[in-house]
Amino acid sequence: MFDFTGRCAIALPKAVGAPTSVDWRSIPRLLQEIGADAWPVTSIANLLVGVIVGFLGVSQLGRFGAVAFVPELVVVAHFRELCPLITAIVVGGRSGAGLASEIATMKVSEEIDALRSMGLDPVRWLVVPRCLALVLTLPLLTWIGDVFGVAGGMTATMAITNMTARAYVQATFNHITVAHLLVGLVKTPFLALAIGLIACGNGLATQGGAAAVGSRTTSAVVQSIFGVVVISTIFTFFFALLGI
Amino acid sequence: MPSSRAHIIVDDLRLGWGTRVLMEHVYFDVKRGSVFAILGGSGCGKSTLLRHLIGLERPQAGRIDIDGVGDPKNHEGAPPFGVLFQSGALFSSMTLAENLALPLTKWTPLRGSIVRELVLAKLGLVGLSPFSELLPGEISGGMKKRAGIARALMLEADLLFFDEPSAGLDPISAVELDQLVLTLSRDLGITVVIVTHELPSIFMVADDCIVLDKAAKGIVARGDPRRLRDESKIPFVHNFFTRSSPGASTEGG
Numbered sequence: 001m002f003d004f005t006g007r008c009a010i011a012l013p014k015a016v017g018a019p020t021s022v023d024w025r026s027i028p029r030l031l032q033e034i035g036a037d038a039w040p041v042t043s044i045a046n047l048l049v050g051v052i053v054g055f056l057g058v059s060q061l062g063r064f065g066a067v068a069f070v071p072e073l074v075v076v077a078h079f080r081e082l083c084p085l086i087t088a089i090v091v092g093g094r095s096g097a098g099l100a101s102e103i104a105t106m107k108v109s110e111e112i113d114a115l116r117s118m119g120l121d122p123v124r125w126l127v128v129p130r131c132l133a134l135v136l137t138l139p140l141l142t143w144i145g146d147v148f149g150v151a152g153g154m155t156a157t158m159a160i161t162n163m164t165a166r167a168y169v170q171a172t173f174n175h176i177t178v179a180h181l182l183v184g185l186v187k188t189p190f191l192a193l194a195i196g197l198i199a200c201g202n203g204l205a206t207q208g209g210a211a212a213v214g215s216r217t218t219s220a221v222v223q224s225i226f227g228v229v230v231i232s233t234i235f236t237f238f239f240a241l242l243g244i
Numbered sequence: 245m246p247s248s249r250a251h252i253i254v255d256d257l258r259l260g261w262g263t264r265v266l267m268e269h270v271y272f273d274v275k276r277g278s279v280f281a282i283l284g285g286s287g288c289g290k291s292t293l294l295r296h297l298i299g300l301e302r303p304q305a306g307r308i309d310i311d312g313v314g315d316p317k318n319h320e321g322a323p324p325f326g327v328l329f330q331s332g333a334l335f336s337s338m339t340l341a342e343n344l345a346l347p348l349t350k351w352t353p354l355r356g357s358i359v360r361e362l363v364l365a366k367l368g369l370v371g372l373s374p375f376s377e378l379l380p381g382e383i384s385g386g387m388k389k390r391a392g393i394a395r396a397l398m399l400e401a402d403l404l405f406f407d408e409p410s411a412g413l414d415p416i417s418a419v420e421l422d423q424l425v426l427t428l429s430r431d432l433g434i435t436v437v438i439v440t441h442e443l444p445s446i447f448m449v450a451d452d453c454i455v456l457d458k459a460a461k462g463i464v465a466r467g468d469p470r471r472l473r474d475e476s477k478i479p480f481v482h483n484f485f486t487r488s489s490p491g492a493s494t495e496g497g
Contacts, residue, residue, distance in 0.1 A: 109336075110331055111333050111334075114329055117299075117300065117325075118347050120346075
């Protein structure tokens with residue numbers, strides 16, 4: 001994986017220097033598949049996580065008569081940590097599997113060999129556009145997920161307390177800060193890159209037939225999710241150290 | 245202008261993975277404009293040798309020289325050869341026309357209608373021009389192979405590598421493919437290197453061949469396949485060309 005990451009690091013400046021070595025035409029399709037097709041599932045996942053945080057907040061903070069702090073809890077927990085994590089996990093499972101199996105199938109059907117025999121570098125041709133599409137879409141999906149997370153928290157809070165929607169929204173806006181938003185969003189390109197590199201790396205490392213495609217796809221999903229959790233933890237630790 | 249220098253020179257090649265040697269002391273050369281066949285039983289390393297010839301794998305030792313440039317990986321710019329892979333290896337997300345246009349748009353400044361015309365001309369050469377907008381998943385195996393040949397021809401390379409071109413084809417399609425290979429070689433002067441074990445194809449198209457043997461870890465015979473069939477005293481070679489079982493090898497002549 002380190003070897004592959006190094007190859008990608010070398011490929012990126014080369015791709016910029018030789019634009020015809022990258023399959024730019026696949027970008028709209030990839031944006032559609034990774035972003036547009038994924039937003040319903042990432043949004044619903046974030047809505048439900050918002051509901052969970054809302055219920056949890058009401059049940060725990062309610063014991064101290066502090067239900068008014070639930071919107072702040074949802075904003076802080078969801079914007080900073082949960083939304084980027086949940087969105088990346090869903091994208092890692094969904095698009096990570098899709099990208100890994102697509103490239104793995106290309107590998108076993110000799111399409112990767114055909115690319116190389118034509119003088120095209122598979123890393124530049126295939127990996128760069130996929131990583132780029134992920135880096136572009138994951139922040140957007142996370143941002144949309146933030147909105148749905150707030151909606152989920154509001155739904156849960158309104159369902160079991162007397163707080164009105166207006167009061168909830170007002171309290172939410174009072175606690176949304178640039179720092180909360182950016183702390184969550186700034187990590188998403190890194191999470192996207194990790195998903196892309198792990199998925200594409202597993203796809204390109206495939207050897208054998210159909211069984212190897214399945215095996216590599218499974219590995220890609222497991223490693224993507226694990227990688228996402230590790231990177232999120234590192235960012236959390238880093239921001240805690242900086243006091244952000 | 246044809247040159248008398250061999251198109252490919254393979255010098256003391258050793259192939260394998262790690263400590264495992266698949267074949268060694270492999271020497272041969274391929275004449276310009278000829279059809280050269282790499283033959284041998286299943287698992288003897290024919291396709292592996294082809295992968296080394298086109299630069300997809302690095303040999304453990306020895307040297308491959310294509311067109312006097314040396315190692316296929318050393319070629320700057322467009323590859324000096326086209327390759328037909330066993331499955332056709334067309335890009336499944338692209339139409340036939342897009343598959344064929346790819347090497348042109350990558351390696352030449354040509355764009356737009358000129359590319360389109362060249363693509364249709366090459367598809368026409370293999371009888372597929374009406375299918376240019378179909379995806380590889382929408383055409384038959386034989387059509388995929390013909391499209392693969394057309395793609396291999398796009399950069400007008402004078403050297404083509406075909407991996408099992410007739411495998412899995414019906415007899416009529418296989419003969420048509422053989423005739424296409426002959427046309428490419430005889431009429432256009434293209435050097436063709438074929439990996440195959442289809443005997444009718446070998447006798448129809450190949451001018452020269454090498455026979456690989458797994459047990460010998462290398463080449464056991466070299467020459468005109470028709471001559472090898474009729475004159476070789478090597479049991480494996482005789483059995484291979486006459487489709488005899490090992491027990492019948494000594495009587496076969």
